[in-house]
Amino acid sequence: MATTSTKKPLLEVRDLKQHFPIKTGNLFNRKVGAIRAVDGISFDVYPGETLGIVGESGCGKSTTVRSIAQLHKPTSGSVIFNGIDMVKADTRTMLKARQDMQLIFQDPYASLDPRMTVRSIIAEPMVIYNNRKLLPESMTSHEMEVRVEDLMERVGLNKAFKNRYPHEFSGGQRQRIGIARALALNPKIILADEPVSALDVSIQAQILNLLTDLQKEFGLTYLFIAHDLAVIQHISTRIAVMYLGKIVEVSDSAQLYDSPKHPYTVALLSAAPIPDPKVERERKRIILTGDVPSPDKERDGCYFYDRCPKRMPWCSCHIPPMFDITDKHEVACWLYSKEDVSKISMEDAQADAAKIKAEAINKQ
Amino acid sequence: MSLKPNAKAVLEVKDLKTYFKTDDGIVKAVDGVSFTVHEGETLGIVGESGSGKSVTNLSIMRLIPSPPGKIVGGEVLFEGEDILKVSESEMRDIRGDKISMIFQDPMTSLNPFLKISTQMIETIRLHNPQTDKKEALARSIEMLKLVGIPSPEKRIYSYPHQFSGGMRQRVMIAQALSCNAQVLLADEPTTALDVTIQAQILELISEINNKMGTAVILVTHDLGVVAGMCDKVCVMYAGRIVETALTDDLYAKPAHPYTEGLIKSVPRMDTANKDKRLFSIEGQPPNVIDLPPCCPFHPRCHKAMEVCKHAYPPEKDLGNQHEVACWLYIDEETKKQALQDATQQEKA
Numbered sequence: 001m002a003t004t005s006t007k008k009p010l011l012e013v014r015d016l017k018q019h020f021p022i023k024t025g026n027l028f029n030r031k032v033g034a035i036r037a038v039d040g041i042s043f044d045v046y047p048g049e050t051l052g053i054v055g056e057s058g059c060g061k062s063t064t065v066r067s068i069a070q071l072h073k074p075t076s077g078s079v080i081f082n083g084i085d086m087v088k089a090d091t092r093t094m095l096k097a098r099q100d101m102q103l104i105f106q107d108p109y110a111s112l113d114p115r116m117t118v119r120s121i122i123a124e125p126m127v128i129y130n131n132r133k134l135l136p137e138s139m140t141s142h143e144m145e146v147r148v149e150d151l152m153e154r155v156g157l158n159k160a161f162k163n164r165y166p167h168e169f170s171g172g173q174r175q176r177i178g179i180a181r182a183l184a185l186n187p188k189i190i191l192a193d194e195p196v197s198a199l200d201v202s203i204q205a206q207i208l209n210l211l212t213d214l215q216k217e218f219g220l221t222y223l224f225i226a227h228d229l230a231v232i233q234h235i236s237t238r239i240a241v242m243y244l245g246k247i248v249e250v251s252d253s254a255q256l257y258d259s260p261k262h263p264y265t266v267a268l269l270s271a272a273p274i275p276d277p278k279v280e281r282e283r284k285r286i287i288l289t290g291d292v293p294s295p296d297k298e299r300d301g302c303y304f305y306d307r308c309p310k311r312m313p314w315c316s317c318h319i320p321p322m323f324d325i326t327d328k329h330e331v332a333c334w335l336y337s338k339e340d341v342s343k344i345s346m347e348d349a350q351a352d353a354a355k356i357k358a359e360a361i362n363k364q
Numbered sequence: 365m366s367l368k369p370n371a372k373a374v375l376e377v378k379d380l381k382t383y384f385k386t387d388d389g390i391v392k393a394v395d396g397v398s399f400t401v402h403e404g405e406t407l408g409i410v411g412e413s414g415s416g417k418s419v420t421n422l423s424i425m426r427l428i429p430s431p432p433g434k435i436v437g438g439e440v441l442f443e444g445e446d447i448l449k450v451s452e453s454e455m456r457d458i459r460g461d462k463i464s465m466i467f468q469d470p471m472t473s474l475n476p477f478l479k480i481s482t483q484m485i486e487t488i489r490l491h492n493p494q495t496d497k498k499e500a501l502a503r504s505i506e507m508l509k510l511v512g513i514p515s516p517e518k519r520i521y522s523y524p525h526q527f528s529g530g531m532r533q534r535v536m537i538a539q540a541l542s543c544n545a546q547v548l549l550a551d552e553p554t555t556a557l558d559v560t561i562q563a564q565i566l567e568l569i570s571e572i573n574n575k576m577g578t579a580v581i582l583v584t585h586d587l588g589v590v591a592g593m594c595d596k597v598c599v600m601y602a603g604r605i606v607e608t609a610l611t612d613d614l615y616a617k618p619a620h621p622y623t624e625g626l627i628k629s630v631p632r633m634d635t636a637n638k639d640k641r642l643f644s645i646e647g648q649p650p651n652v653i654d655l656p657p658c659c660p661f662h663p664r665c666h667k668a669m670e671v672c673k674h675a676y677p678p679e680k681d682l683g684n685q686h687e688v689a690c691w692l693y694i695d696e697e698t699k700k701q702a703l704q705d706a707t708q709q710e711k712a
């Protein structure tokens with residue numbers, strides 16, 4: 001796997017799978033299949049960097065975040081955070097580790113309890129961890145009060161409003177409340193699931209700047225999710241592109257726009273509009289046909305095969321592994337394999353796939 | 365995109381005002397909006413949420429819920445006739461037939477309980493009562509094919525929920541097109557869609573605009589979409605149009621401080637702006653309830669002057685169809701006078 005530096009990763013995700021069972025509605029509630037929301041993804045996040053995850057709706061971005069935070073127990077794979085295997089750890093160890101891992105969500109309206117005042121929303125993580133005696137040092141309620149006020153000022157909220165309710169704030173301000181709450185326990189990493197997607201352009205810029213400032217000030221690491229490529233490129237050190245529960249490309253953020261490799265990334269970048277009429281006139285769009293298929297079936301070929309303008313017979317029955325382009329850029333596409341597979345006919349490709357399958361069964 | 369020099373004006377909105385009565389006061393959602401769209405032209409309306417874009421479109425279609433809403437002033441001229449004055453039954457003929465509308469949420473115009481076939485045939489027959497069912501069905505299938513629905517002769521018998529979001533959006537466009545309207549109002553038609561699907565839908569709208577000469581009003585908050593689609597742009601803020609310009613001019617030399625800030629605050633993936641801070645307009649848009657006379661942008665404007673706090677700026681024509689409502693472009697004498705008048709009025 002390509003690495004950015006010799007530093008040790010803060011978060012290591014290996015072959016993470018999150019399948020949701022599809023059940024028949026009848027008495028026996030038999031499992032008849034699975035939604036493969038996340039279907040075997042691996043990546044590292046290094047201290048102080050921002051790893052951006054981009055992809056269209058339903059590709060598994062939110063599920064990835066929820067599985068990492070153990071809000072769902074992953075179907076398989078491992079999540080090593082700060083040296084602790086979050087999947088295998090007992091609840092107390094996991095909760096303790098999660099102090100350093102906080103979340104921010106897209107919808108500031110839905111993610112804040114409407115019946116709680118801003119001060120209790122921001123203080124809640126401290127109260128919970130304090131009551132469970134999970135904090136390094138216990139906090140008095142006065143200390144918490146001071147901390148709430150500090151946090152409010154730091155994220156640009158007037159501390160005089162601490163006894164107000166979320167509905168009395170605008171969308172951007174509510175996102176600030178969410179950020180203050182996420183900072184309350186001094187986390188190492190923040191998992192941000194589309195934190196600016198619901199905001200207007202001018203407010204979006206304010207929140208992106210705030211997140212950048214906070215990262216510098218507190219040495220935070222971000223896992224940042226968005227479907228907007230320009231936002232992702234702006235905020236990220238490195239970018240992972242997801243499609244149908246798989247990561248198809250990982251690249252240095254600066255490189256991705258200049259030299260996207262995966263046919264899906266190329267199409268995605270070409271489809272995203274650029275706010276400049278002169279540039280837009282010159283650009284060539286690759287218009288993909290059809291819709292993203294449903295992630296409810298097991299695939300034994302490239303997940304992008306149905307829509308890929310460059311597909312080869314080989315791709316229909318062989319799942320591409322990650323190929324290194326440079327030490328900062330890897331891509332899951334047979335076009336970048338060292339062996340040329342483009343000339344292989346469908347019959348030969350399928351015969352090869354059948355052989356591999358038979359060997360695998362024999363081994364068991 | 366096809367801006368012909370002598371194209372005929374199809375829709376002219378003049379000093380449109382739409383207010384809502386609420387418990388907190390009068391919401392001046394649209395407060396003196398004017399623009400013109402020509403045959404074959406695509407006009408963009410951009411602005412942040414709540415700036416009055418949808419209310420403008422709904423007012424043109426006369427679909428403002430009343431009460432609490434009311435069109436309190438202005439004209440909407442369609443081919444020279446003020447459609448705010450025609451009877452409701454004449455208006456029904458205009459809707460869909462002459463001016464059609466697509467919304468952000470396709471389900472606002474599709475009935476979930478009826479097959480697509482039934483809905484499309486009904487729409488066509490409503491506007492052309494002489495068309496028989498068979499003809500209408502054939503035409504519907506043709507339209508679905510045009511918008512890129514695979515095997516339309518089968519899919520037309522589906523219910524809306526059997527289509528994905530992008531497909532439903534296309535069905536709505538097909539329905540809007542089936543009547544050959546002269547004007548298409550598209551209110552955030554791709555906001556809820558993914559970029560690859562957005563690209564498909566926008567391509568479709570430009571094709572219609574180019575091939576059929578349909579005038580398009582495209583409402584969006586996405587400056588990238590505007591850049592790629594529109595000939596001309598109106599920027600809305602707090603119920604008013606603060607700047608109008610040809611698209612190239614708007615991006616190359618935005619005149620209004622709000623437009624300039626908006627363009628600068630969008631991250632771009634094609635330029636290496638890696639100094640990591642975006643330009644940002646501080647604060648947030650004003651509440652349009654009981655807004656005093658002033659430039660509504662002044663609390664957020666880094667160029668605000670005394671006069672901006674007391675009087676709404678007049679419109680200034682900068683030439684080449686570029687108009688701006690900002691005191692920066694007004695001479696000292698007029699500013700002084702306006703300030704004097706305003707202070708006197710405030711005292712009285």
Ligand SMILES: Nc1ncnc2c1ncn2[C@@H]1O[C@H](COP(=O)(O)OP(=O)(O)O)[C@@H](O)[C@H]1O
Pocket residue numbers: 020035036037055056057058059060061062063064295
């Ligand atoms: N709790 C769940 N049960 C069943 N399916 C789910 C659940 N959560 C997500 N999914 C499905 O998993 C896929 C990925 O969803 P999600 O992670 O929310 O995507 P994204 O955030 O990229 O839009 C979708 O097909 C979604 O419908």
Ligand SMILES: Nc1ncnc2c1ncn2[C@@H]1O[C@H](COP(=O)(O)OP(=O)(O)O)[C@@H](O)[C@H]1O
Pocket residue numbers: 384386391392393411412413414415416417418419420429432433652
């Ligand atoms: N039915 C209504 N009752 C009261 N206020 C309304 C109603 N519809 C719209 N408004 C107000 O009108 C203003 C403009 O809304 P809208 O045109 O929907 O904005 P945009 O489409 O630009 O986001 C907003 O302040 C909104 O709250």
Ligand code: SF4
Pocket residue numbers: 262263264302303304305308309310311312315320332333334335
């Ligand atoms: S592996 Fe084959 S089908 Fe998949 S993206 Fe590459 S070329 Fe396309």
Ligand code: SF4
Pocket residue numbers: 620621622659660661662663665666667668669672677689690691692
């Ligand atoms: S009128 Fe004044 S406050 Fe308004 S945009 Fe112009 S300079 Fe700024």
Ligand SMILES: [Mg+2]
Pocket residue numbers: 061062063194
């Ligand atoms: Mg999501």
Ligand SMILES: [Mg+2]
Pocket residue numbers: 417418419
């Ligand atoms: Mg709207």
